[in-house]
Amino acid sequence: MKKVIENLRETAARLLQNKEAEVVIGWGLGSEAVRTQPVFITSPDNVDKLVWNPFCVNGLTKYLSDLKTRPGKIAVVVKGCDSRGIYRLTQDNIIPRDKVVVIGIPCAGQMSYTKLASKMDVSGQLNDVEDKGEDLLIKTSKGDFTVKKSEVLLDKCLTCEHHNPVVADHVVGDTINTCPTPDNYEEIKKFEAMSTEEKARFWLSQFERCIRCYACRNICPGCTCRECIFDAIKPDWVGKEINVSENELFHLTRAFHLAGRCVDCGECDRVCPMDIPIRLLNKKLLKDCKELFNMEPPGSTEEGGSVLGQYRLEDPEEFM
Amino acid sequence: MANKSLKKVQLKSLLDKIAGSGQLIAPIQSDGITLFKPVQSGEGVVLDYQNAVIPPKDFFFPQSEKMFSYDTSDPTWAIKPEEGVPERVLFGARPCDVKSILLLDKVFDAEFRDDIYIDKRNKTTIIAVSCNDCRHTCFCGAFGISPGEAEGADLLFTDLGGRYLVEVLTDKGSTLAAECSDLLSDDDGNGPAAKEKAVAPAKEKQMNIDLEGVKAKLDNMFEHPIWAEESLRCLGCGTCTFICPTCHCFDIVDFNNQSSIGYRYRCADSCQFANFTRAAGGHQPRPSKMERIRQRFMHKLRYFVDRYGDFGCVGCGRCLEKCPVNLDIAQIINKVKEVG
Amino acid sequence: MCSTREVAHPLLPYPATVTKIIDETPDVKTFQVVFDDPAILENFGNKPGQCAMLSILGVGEAMISITSSPTRKGMLEFSIKKIGRLTSVIHELDVGDKLAIRGPYGNHFPFDMMKGKNCLFIAGGIGLAPLRSLIDYVLDNRDDYGRVDIIYGARSYADLCFKYDIFDRWPKVKDTNVYVTIDREEEGWDGHVGFVPSYLEELNPPSEDTIPVTCGPPIMIKFVLQGLDKMGYKDEDIITTLEMNMRCGIGKCGRCNIGEKYICVDGPVFNLAQIKQLPPEF
Amino acid sequence: MSVSEKSVLNQKAESSAWKPKIIGFCCNWCSYAGADLAGISRFKQPPYLRIIRVPCSGRVNPVYVLRAFQKGADGVLVAGCHPGDCHYATGNYFTRRRFLIFKRLLEYVGFEPGRFQARWISGAEGQKFADNTKKVVDDIKTLGPNKRMRLDSIPQIKY
Incomplete structure (x- = not known):
């Protein structure tokens, strides 16, 4: 891990030095031991702020759309899952590919803050993390903690298709050769098998909780509309009142706007303050797009685009 | 009124009794998260929780609430204010949450008293519960709040192991205690000392944030580059404001189902959203995330002090925990202090 | 805590009827209105420079300054520029149509201090x-x-x-x-x-x-x-x-907050010295 | 508000007075013409389908469907030209993909199958239009009134 960090800082410093990039977006130490926070490095003198550890959960690609009007190139550090967001943005013509310098880091999986917080004292500052195979030794200013990786891994990392970034101009760290574990949608199938009444009860109780903070939308590399329909004043597509109906309209519409475009980075799920399993909606759409239209995982290749923005004459026919 | 004592095993009966004679709002757990909800009995009320995700502010200033209904087909338009709430008891508010309600009082119970809020406030008896433990994100001490004090609550319960110390803080609390006198006994006099011991861990464990000089510094930091720097990673979502126990900004919107009958409601709004300050015609005083996060932190730590004489933050730690990008108000406070 | 302005339901508007419409410019109209309950106008007590919240039920509300002087009794006048959703609907109104009004809000011009000057x-x-x-x-x-x-x-x-x-x-x-x-x-x-x-x-x-x-x-x-x-x-x-987006008009909703001031209750009238004290955010 | 312990879905018609309210988004060039033909041909069909004419079935935004449910529709039908016959050449191919996915999403979150339907009906198929209207109305009648998402029946608990 130390080697990766060194390599990362060197790469960033070189890019900034040679003016190959004006800013490097990466992760820096956060306010707690097992948190990192996005950092924006503009000077080679500050590259020491960049870190790499198993707590680099934030997807950083969304910031590209924030900074796209900035002069010069933008370098962004990505994990495998985030890297699909790069192609999402380029396919959506949000940012040209040649404006972005992608620094890819192969990733064996990231740890969930919530899971860690229930197992150890996460306050204090991080001193070091050691990978002990099955376990992780986390050394913080509050003491050393050993946690079982399998117990604190983010759910999305259990079924990871891209440990290695799908796109990278510079790769730091060694390629990970563990076999990808494509999701076979077991969980979705479980939900599909429920009765209509059970499904409704489950989802309504989830939607009911929503506080409409729009964090799921704001973190999403697929949500880059200049004016989101949920912000539009005229017409008012969705009422501002917080109730289960308007919340449901929001969630179904949000999910559907990402049908065939969602790169399944799982960030929406992570950022939700109310723990709504947003990813279950996205996954369902991914599964259907794959089954019905033979869709590749969105964002995994440079070409492509929105599955719903294309058609084939021989698409399945149900409406007769 | 003298301090009372409640056997721990009797707590459920007490809550049952309260729920039986009126509305009871208490923290319960569902889908793994703790929320305050109206409950029918003491069944399922959680006590070892540390902070509900949504503060009990929601029962005084709900995220959305009807203000009045109307019917434009009526010659007088039949504008009718919403009926008030029933008498109710809020159980389980933490000291920081109680303090936040006092801060909201400063806003809503000021010039132009807000009848909708005041009605809810008057009809609610607050039973606060001291913190025996705290979350790693707690820093209420910075704002002079103690895990074992709850000025503003009507009754204060403190877990002393086998029993609760019940402190009666107001007349309203005294009435409620009298109603439940069959379950309460007089404290043996050891309560207050035991309370100090019981809340000590919460005092020690919490983050140590010192606000000395922060307000004075912020007075001169409107143009400081720190805001631009910190705002870069902000997502512009409303999480921090919607889970904040002291945020009180709202929007007013009309609803009608394509008929003459409709209602006007208000719903929580966030200063982090672009639409918050955008005027008709497009004028936008806070065009970017920089201005918006500056407004949030300045409002809590500077403007609120100037206007109401107190900080607009209670150190509950909710936003620290839930912010997706670790934009941490405690960290900001520390950074402000480092500014030369 | 100043409680000079006590209203039972501060957020409740009162129905009023348009009695006269004057076309000022292609996008500005002046509306003369009277409250359906004459007592409300009597006790309205607006002072020069104050505003009122005008609403069309089902559409929305907006803060509009009162154009008429309190010395002109018996009606209120509002000059409204067609600029957004609500003002477009207000511009469609005819004489005899209704809107709802609450207020008056904000401070007023210092007409006392100006006396003799x-x-x-x-x-x-x-x-x-x-x-x-x-x-x-x-x-x-x-x-x-x-x-x-x-x-x-x-x-x-x-x-x-x-x-x-x-x-x-x-x-x-x-x-x-x-x-x-x-x-x-x-x-x-x-x-x-x-x-x-x-x-x-x-x-x-x-x-x-x-x-x-x-x-x-x-x-x-x-x-x-x-x-x-x-x-x-x-x-x-x-x-x-000063002007800001406003919703409640009574210093609660936070939209018109600049520094420690709320434009809806502490403004909209300021002198330059006061404005220089405010963060430049308007 | 809370999701009540009662059925969260429909309540079977509580009174016999209930008449289904079904919104039909019909494309101008085929299905609307089909509806017209069904009308002038005097084909008997139940009067519960309220048609909204759209230029193309591809114009139908799924939010329209959700909004219809919010505003009290018991069922929603989207009807357009047969694939290959689109007036705009390819519009309904997009419709097909979009609503294949959308229908599955609705059912996934617990809408009853049948609440939302899509059909291809050409301008010449007056009989098909009438038959189809009957079919949709029957389906919705079996399902009963829709409660899901209705804005006017959100449980309001005062707290």
């Missing part, structure tokens, strides 16, 4: 609307005030509001001068051409014992304030108004 009113475009309540108040109590100069400009002749006031009514009042300008030359216009701030400097009215009050588009205000500064006015004497 000369008044200099500088307005641009729709900015004359809030000033008109004060101008009429001053002219209706003519003997309490000194000389009155009104400098008013708009983009074109068609965009001048209250033509009946600026050309007919006001110039006839004793010791009152109205100077009108439009931005660009126009056929049939033989008056002054040019922007308000430069016209102000050209006229250079004597500044002794004078209180200037200005309202207009932000860019005009900016240059007018610079001009007044040059002419030697004190910041405390220069009066202007």
Whole structure:
């Protein structure tokens, strides 16, 4: 891990030095031991702020759309899952590919803050993390903690298709050769098998909780509309009142706007303050797009685009 | 009124009794998260929780609430204010949450008293519960709040192991205690000392944030580059404001189902959203995330002090925990202090 | 805690009926309204410069300044520019249609402090609307005030509001001068051409014992304030108004918060010294 | 508000007075013409389908469907030209993909199958239009009134 960090800082410093990039977006130490926070490095003198550890959960690609009007190139550090967001943005013509310098880091999986917080004292500052195979030794200013990786891994990392970034101009760290574990949608199938009444009860109780903070939308590399329909004043597509109906309209519409475009980075799920399993909606759409239209995982290749923005004459026919 | 004592095993009966004679709002757990909800009995009320995700502010200033209904087909338009709430008891508010309600009082119970809020406030008896433990994100001490004090609550319960110390803080609390006198006994006099011991861990464990000089510094930091720097990673979502126990900004919107009958409601709004300050015609005083996060932190730590004489933050730690990008108000406070 | 303004339901509007509509410019109309319950108007107690919340039920609410002076009894006037969703609907109203009003809100122009002094009113475009309540108040109590100069400009002749006031009514009042300008030359216009701030400097009215009050588009205000500064006015004497998006009007909803002030209760009228104390965020 | 312990879905018609309210988004060129033909041909069909004419079935935004449910529709039908017959050449191919996915999403979150339907009906198929209307109305009648998402029946608990 130390080697990766060194390599990362060197790469960033070189890019900034040679003016190959004006800013490097990466992760820096956060306010707690097992948190990192996005950092924006503009000077080679500050590259020491960049870190790499198993707590680099934030997807950083969304910031590209924030900074796209900035002069010069933008370098962004990505994990495998985030890297699909790069192609999402380029396919959506949000940012040209040649404006972005992608620094890819192969990733064996990231740890969930919530899971860690229930197992150890996460306050204090991080001193070091050691990978002990099955376990992780986390050394913080509050003491050393050993946690079982399998117990604190983010759910999305259990079924990871891209440990290695799908796109990278510079790769730091060694390629990970563990076999990808494509999701076979077991969980979705479980939900599909429920009765209509059970499904409704489950989802309504989830939607009911929503506080409409729009964090799921704001973190999403697929949500880059200049004016989101949920912000539009005229017409008012969705009422501002917080109730289960308007919340449901929001969630179904949000999910559907990402049908065939969602790169399944799982960030929406992570950022939700109310723990709504947003990813279950996205996954369902991914599964259907794959089954019905033979869709590749969105964002995994440079070409492509929105599955719903294309058609084939021989698409399945149900409406007769 | 003298301090009372409640056997721990009797707590459920007490809550049952309260729920039986009126509305009871208490923290319960569902889908793994703790929320305050109206409950029918003491069944399922959680006590070892540390902070509900949504503060009990929601029962005084709900995220959305009807203000009045109307019917434009009526010659007088039949504008009718919403009926008030029933008498109710809020159980389980933490000291920081109680303090936040006092801060909201400063806003809503000021010039132009807000009848909708005041009605809810008057009809609610607050039973606060001291913190025996705290979350790693707690820093209420910075704002002079103690895990074992709850000025503003009507009754204060403190877990002393086998029993609760019940402190009666107001007349309203005294009435409620009298109603439940069959379950309460007089404290043996050891309560207050035991309370100090019981809340000590919460005092020690919490983050140590010192606000000395922060307000004075912020007075001169409107143009400081720190805001631009910190705002870069902000997502512009409303999480921090919607889970904040002291945020009180709202929007007013009309609803009608394509008929003459409709209602006007208000719903929580966030200063982090672009639409918050955008005027008709497009004028936008806070065009970017920089201005918006500056407004949030300045409002809590500077403007609120100037206007109401107190900080607009209670150190509950909710936003620290839930912010997706670790934009941490405690960290900001520390950074402000480092500014030369 | 000041509780001078106690209302049972501060957020509840009262139905009112439009009694007269005056087309001022292609996008500004003046609406004369009376409350359906006459007692409400009686106790309304608005002062020059205050605002009220106008709403069309089912559409929304907006803060609009009251254009009429409290000395003109029996009705309220609102001059409204068609600019957003609500104002577009209000512009569709006919005489006899209803809207709902609550208020009055905000502070008012310092008409007491101005007593015995000369008044200099500088307005641009729709900015004359809030000033008109004060101008009429001053002219209706003519003997309490000194000389009155009104400098008013708009983009074109068609965009001048209250033509009946600026050309007919006001110039006839004793010791009152109205100077009108439009931005660009126009056929049939033989008056002054040019922007308000430069016209102000050209006229250079004597500044002794004078209180200037200005309202207009932000860019005009900016240059007018610079001009007044040059002419030697004190910041405390220069009066202007601020505008923000507002919802509640009663200092709760937080939209119009600038620094420690809420424009809806502490404003909209400020003197320049006060404005300089505020974070520049409007 | 809370999701009540009662059925969260429909309540079977509580009174016999209930008449289904079904919104039909019909494309101008085929299905609307089909509806017209069904009308002038005097084909008997139940009067519960309220048609909204759209230029193309591809114009139908799924939010329209959700909004219809919010505003009290018991069922929603989207009807357009047969694939290959689109007036705009390809519009309904997009419709097909979009609503294949959308229908599955609705059912996934617990809408009853049948609440939302899509059909291809050409301008010449007056009989098909009438038959189809009957079919949809029957389906919705079996399902009963829709409660899901209705804005006017959100449980309001005062607290």
